[in-house]
Amino acid sequence: MISRTVIGRSFGGLARYLVEGHKGQDADKQAELLGSAGVRTDTVAHMVADFNLGRQLHPELGKAVWHTSLSFNPDDAARLTGEKMREIAEDYMQEMKLTGTQYAIIRHRDRPGHEHVHIIANRVADDGHTISDSNSFLRSKTALTKLIERHELTPPQGLRVEKQHPEHLEGVDKAKQEVKDALHQALATAPYRPALLAALRAEKISAQEFTNKAGVVTGISFEKDGHSFKGSAIARGYSLAGIEKQLAANQLAQQAEKARQQAAQEAAAQEQRQAAAQLAAQRQAAEQQAAQRQEAERQAAQAAKGPELPAVERKWQADYQVYAANLAQQNAPIQARNKIIDSYSTYLQKHPNEAGIAVVVQAMKGDPRTAVLKAELDRQVAARATHVKQWADSYGQQAALEKQAEGGFFGKNAASREAEEKLKFLTEKDRPLPGLLAPALLEFARAAKAADRPAPAVGFEARAYYQPEHAGLSLTEYAAKREAERQLVVRVQEPVGDSQAAGRADALQRSLTSKGATVSVSDAVDAQGNRVIELAVQYSMQQPRHELKDISVTLDWAAERKGYEVQEREADRAQRQAPGQREAQQVKSRTQGPRRDQSTGIA
Known part of the structure; x- marks a missing residue:
């Protein structure tokens, strides 16, 4: 098994090549999705959109695309099922620390004897940190050594891992590899020559066409770091004819993708309309249920005649009922969907077989939110088939082997002795595997040991696929939160012609926002052309002490400056200033020291 890793910039071109690059071939040669996490796999457009959404957690990272291909020895092809390839690929990702991020594993089998899978992963992890690609050449070599031993694979001669980064090369070899990688990346998506040349210029690569004596363009060359290469010398596909052929194919692919996107948009719009109608019905039902529940609660409260609520909770009780009703309305569709997941799980408990899975998968058809669950059920079907x-x-x-082991007319022969050896693996459970020099016997022994285990189970834990409900506050918590809220208005004037006053409102807004306050802005221009901005400032007395202190200092600063007008209730001002005043008094008492008129023992 060998690997090749490339760190790139675009998920779109790579995903379309990996998933749809062999779409026009026979069914047994088309790409096969073996596993994924964090991305939808119903269409390439959805997959690319999800990858690009994930990379927004770290938009400054340019090369966010991790692409590794794992190629297997042809001697291992007979036992490399899709499930086995997925297991090996996921083990490789664990060894390379490609965890906690979006990925997809895609199998290609377009060429006989060339079994391989591709891993496309996001270097921006789910928590926003960057997955390192440093020393990936050596780390990949170590990982392959472990996986070959762990999965009993045939090792290549010398366990060579192909070079992954041009920095492992020097001089003309480095320049040629960088040109090759840049062409590979650019030709994955570029539909026209200008786009291709712009992508190459971004990598500091220039291109030049050359002609024959008749003035006919016959070839193309590329220059990088003072080194020039003919396109055909880099690779056959990078000759002038090969590049034009790929550009034409990209144009067709873009046109097809545009048509698919239009169809997908129309389907999404139709789905959205249906969902809106369903949500409207659910909302109406939820409102009726909330009204009935509120009435029942009111009647129960009157009947119980329990202790009277504290004054602060009575003050906010009506608002809390609206808040609770809205929360119940938000959770109603989530609860309905989770009940559907429960019904799938219950059905598989009653029908734990492939037919039961087929019924559940058919019921989930068209719901992209169940893509992960469908992948798990597909995995179970594949595992049971294996x-x-x-x-x-x-x-x-076994019966045929027992008959073959009896020998022929002249007694035992090579076939009967081989049958006896195979029968030992069916009767002697702890018998060790044979060596690599007996490949047929080794394959039989591995199949026997795997078949001796129970068949893979069918079903899933419903809660693992639940959509979480929105958590709510109790009446006591809600009342305390509302009581702690404070609001005020700061009017800022920016007279026309006063350059020093320009932008003072924006600066104040940024300052308050950075300290934890919520600020909304509205502005107007008076008859003299002066700009008057109102900042509606909101904060909570429950915020951390240091945030309240910083907000208070900023508001007091504005109140003392010309051109600022702080409109605030006196009670709110006194409450927010109180902690800072106490701290100032404590600091003053610690640093001031005794006055001269106090008795210190010195005249």
């Missing part, structure tokens, strides 16, 4: 095949290839041959 187990059935392993049983058929081992224990299913």
Whole structure:
């Protein structure tokens, strides 16, 4: 098994190549999605959109695309099922620390004897940190050594891992590799020559066409760091004819993608209209249920005649009921969807077989939110099919092997002795695997050991696929939160012609926002052309002490400056200033020291 890793910039071109690059071939040669996390896989457009959404957690990272291909030895092809390839690829990602991020694993089988998978992953992890690609060449080599031993794979000669970054090369070799990588990246998406040349210029690569004596363009060359290369010398696909062919293919792909996007948008719009109608019905039902529940609660409260609520909770009780009703309305569709997930799980408990899975998958059809669950059920079906095949290839041959082991007319022969060896693996459970020099016997023994285990289970834990509900506050918490809220208005004047006053409102807004306050802005221009800005400032007395102190200092600063007018209730001002005043008095008492008129023992 060998690997090749490229760190790139665009998810779009790579995803379209990996998923749809072999779409026009026979069904058994098309790309196959083996596993994914964090991205939708129903269409390439959805997959690319999800990857790009994830990279927004760290938009400054230019090369956010991790692409690794894992190629297997042809000797291992017979036992490399899709499930096995997915397991190996996920183990490789664990070894390379590609965890906690979006990824997709795609199998290609376009060429006989060239079994390989592609891993496309986001270097921006789910928590926003960047997954390092430093020393990935050596780390990949170590990871491949572990995986070959762990999964009993055939090692390549010398365990060579292909170079992953041009920095491992020097001089003309480095320049040629950088040109090759840049062409590979650019030709993945560029539909026209200008786009291709712009992408190359961004990598400091220039291109020049050359002609024959008749003035006919016959080729193209590329220059990088003072080194020039013919396109055909870099790779056959980078000759002038190859580049024009790829650009034409990209144009067709873009046109097809545009048509697909239009169809997808129309389908999404239709789905949105249906969802809006469903939500309206659910909202009406939720409102009726909330009204009935409120009435029942009111009647129960009157009947119980429990202790009277504290004054602060009575003050906010009506607002809290509206808040609780809105919260219940938000959670109603989530609860309905989670009940559907429960019904799928219950159905599989009653029908734990492939037919039961088929019914559930059909019921989920068209719901992109269940893509992860569908992938798990597809994995279970594949695992059970693999187990059935392993049983058929081992224990299913037991009767025929027993007859073959009896020998022929002249007694034992090579075939009967081989049958006896195979039977030992069916009767001696702890018998060790044979060596690599007996590949047929090794394959039979592995199938027997796998078939001896129970068939993979069917079903899933419903709660693992629940959509979380929105958490709410109790009446006591809600009343305390509302009581702690404070609001005021700061009017800022920016006279026309006064350059020093320009932007003072924006600066004040940024300052208050950075200290934890919420600020909304409205402005107007008076008859003299002076700009008057009103900043509506909101904060809470429950905020951290240092935030309240900083907000208070900023407001007091504005109140003392010309051109600022702080409109605030006196009680609110006194309450927010009180902690800072106490701290100032404590500091003053610690640093002031005794006055001269106090008795210190010195005249």
